[in-house]
Amino acid sequence: MKGFTSLKNIQKDLQSYTVTCVELVEHYLDRIKDQKDINAFVETFDVSASAQAVLVDAKIKEGKAGVLAGLIISIKDNICYEGHKLSASSKMLEGFESLYSSTVVERLLKEDAIIIGRTNCDEFAMGSSNETSFYGPVKNPLDKNKVAGGSSGGAAASVAADLCMAALGSDTGGSIRQPASFTGTVGLKPTYGRVSRHGLIAFGSSFDQIGTFTKNVDDAALITEVIAGKDEFDSTVSRKEVEPYFEEIDSQKDKKQRIAYFDCYVNHKAIDPEVRKRTIEIIEKLRLEGHQVDEVKFDYLDQIVPTYYVLTTAEASSNLARYDGIHFGYRSTNATDLESTYVKSRSEGFGREVKRRIMLGTYVLSAGYYDAYYTKAQKVRRLVRDCTNEVFENYDFIISPTSPHTAFDLNAQKDDQIKMYLEDIYTVQANLAGIPAISLPLGIGSDKMPFGIQLMTSAFNEKKLLSFSKQVVNKFALTSELEKA
Numbered sequence: 278m279k280g281f282t283s284l285k286n287i288q289k290d291l292q293s294y295t296v297t298c299v300e301l302v303e304h305y306l307d308r309i310k311d312q313k314d315i316n317a318f319v320e321t322f323d324v325s326a327s328a329q330a331v332l333v334d335a336k337i338k339e340g341k342a343g344v345l346a347g348l349i350i351s352i353k354d355n356i357c358y359e360g361h362k363l364s365a366s367s368k369m370l371e372g373f374e375s376l377y378s379s380t381v382v383e384r385l386l387k388e389d390a391i392i393i394g395r396t397n398c399d400e401f402a403m404g405s406s407n408e409t410s411f412y413g414p415v416k417n418p419l420d421k422n423k424v425a426g427g428s429s430g431g432a433a434a435s436v437a438a439d440l441c442m443a444a445l446g447s448d449t450g451g452s453i454r455q456p457a458s459f460t461g462t463v464g465l466k467p468t469y470g471r472v473s474r475h476g477l478i479a480f481g482s483s484f485d486q487i488g489t490f491t492k493n494v495d496d497a498a499l500i501t502e503v504i505a506g507k508d509e510f511d512s513t514v515s516r517k518e519v520e521p522y523f524e525e526i527d528s529q530k531d532k533k534q535r536i537a538y539f540d541c542y543v544n545h546k547a548i549d550p551e552v553r554k555r556t557i558e559i560i561e562k563l564r565l566e567g568h569q570v571d572e573v574k575f576d577y578l579d580q581i582v583p584t585y586y587v588l589t590t591a592e593a594s595s596n597l598a599r600y601d602g603i604h605f606g607y608r609s610t611n612a613t614d615l616e617s618t619y620v621k622s623r624s625e626g627f628g629r630e631v632k633r634r635i636m637l638g639t640y641v642l643s644a645g646y647y648d649a650y651y652t653k654a655q656k657v658r659r660l661v662r663d664c665t666n667e668v669f670e671n672y673d674f675i676i677s678p679t680s681p682h683t684a685f686d687l688n689a690q691k692d693d694q695i696k697m698y699l700e701d702i703y704t705v706q707a708n709l710a711g712i713p714a715i716s717l718p719l720g721i722g723s724d725k726m727p728f729g730i731q732l733m734t735s736a737f738n739e740k741k742l743l744s745f746s747k748q749v750v751n752k753f754a755l756t757s758e759l760e761k762a
């Protein structure tokens with residue numbers, strides 16, 4: 278079978294009957310089996326994917342196929358699909374089966390996408406390396422001694438290793454963009470409230486957002502357009518019209534943009550010199566192309582990661598209170614009464630990182646500390662949001678690295694929480710401010726591993742972001758260098 282390039286190309290083959298959806302599903306299921314050691318999938322949905330493939334093939338014959346016909350896509354193990362298991366890669370939800378489908382899954386299926394399976398992730402999406410998963414770490418398909426990033430490590434690996442054509446992940450503080458950076462894929466976190474969170478297992482509800490991993494920007498545009506938009510099941514989702522991201526993907530072609538960058542990001546003391554060099558090179562090249570690129574001040578570098586961790590752990594401690602050993606999944610067999618059911622089920626069901634965050638979150642919300650931590654962090658969040666929005670009064674985009682370095686070795690940072698939390702240094706701003714951000718595979722290190730460049734823009738400007746991203750990838754992609762490497 279030909280290698281996958283883009284959904285539109287596959288659809289041409291499907292239309293000319295060079296290939297069928299049934300064959301595509303077989304092909305990808307075989308690949309997933311062959312590459313089991315990567316540990317990208319927790320489970321494949323062989324039966325439902327094959328059945329959907331038969332249906333979509335019939336629709337193609339009748340000329341009635343949806344816009345995502347033939348798209349073989351994976352979903353992160355925290356996105357509900359009716360009648361299918363999901364666990365947030367936690368022992369806590371072992372055996373749990375979803376009673377309903379998330380809005381994103383319904384929309385994918387309605388447009389004839391085929392969901393091939395659920396992907397491994399950090400437990401309850403908490404982590405930056407996919408090493409907190411109950412199912413073990415995901416290996417980076419480009420170098421199996423390295424992590425794939427997190428928390429959507431399996432999603433990123435599933436696309437990078439060609440185990441499917443695209444993936445849905447979730448991004449609370451960088452969980453789509455950082456793994457995309459580590460695996461050389463395109464990772465888009467839409468605006469908070471652009472895509473419904475109905476049926477996404479909650480972590481930090483005022484941060485969580487579902488987004489895509491793809492091989493190219495066009496596919497990100499196409500899929501996001503399908504999954505975005507108002508939804509009666511999520512009151513935080515916007516009613517704003519979804520723009521034609523895909524059809525107007527060239528809307529910014531040849532337009533000169535105003536682009537800001539922060540010196541404190543680009544010249545951060547922890548940044549790898551190669552990542553810095555490439556970021557500066559792209560900034561220079563954009564200038565040469567006639568874009569206005571300016572250094573802009575950002576005063577909250579030291580505050581963003583702590584603020585993110587105070588607020589998300591607070592929200593997580595509340596969201597995860599529902600896992601009591603009674604309503605969902607795991608229940609301790611050592612319990613003797615109601616209280617020991619709670620205590621033992623939670624103690625045995627949750628992993629170390631999740632417990633750490635629940636305790637931290639409970640602490641910052643406790644009487645006596647609430648104002649000192651939670652309220653204070655809310656105020657800082659507002660300042661970060663205001664300051665970010667101010668930048669967009671004069672600029673179209675903010676450019677930065679996605680991550681300070683390429684993928685690190687498995688086990689290298691596992692026991693260093695501070696280091697792990699600082700992985701999010703460039704990504705949490707977008708979540709704190711609620712704005713869209715994308716990681717584009719534009720860098721390659723001397724370790725032959727890819728890294729991403731991040732573009733952020735103002736809320737609900739996905740169309741512009743995607744269009745400009747496509748231009749940037751067309752101009753600065755490193756395909757030849759990646760091939761050389």
Ligand code: GLN
Nearest residue numbers: 402404448449450451452
């Ligand atoms: N690395 C961040 C964390 O551990 C981001 C997680 C995410 O976006 N889900 O919280």
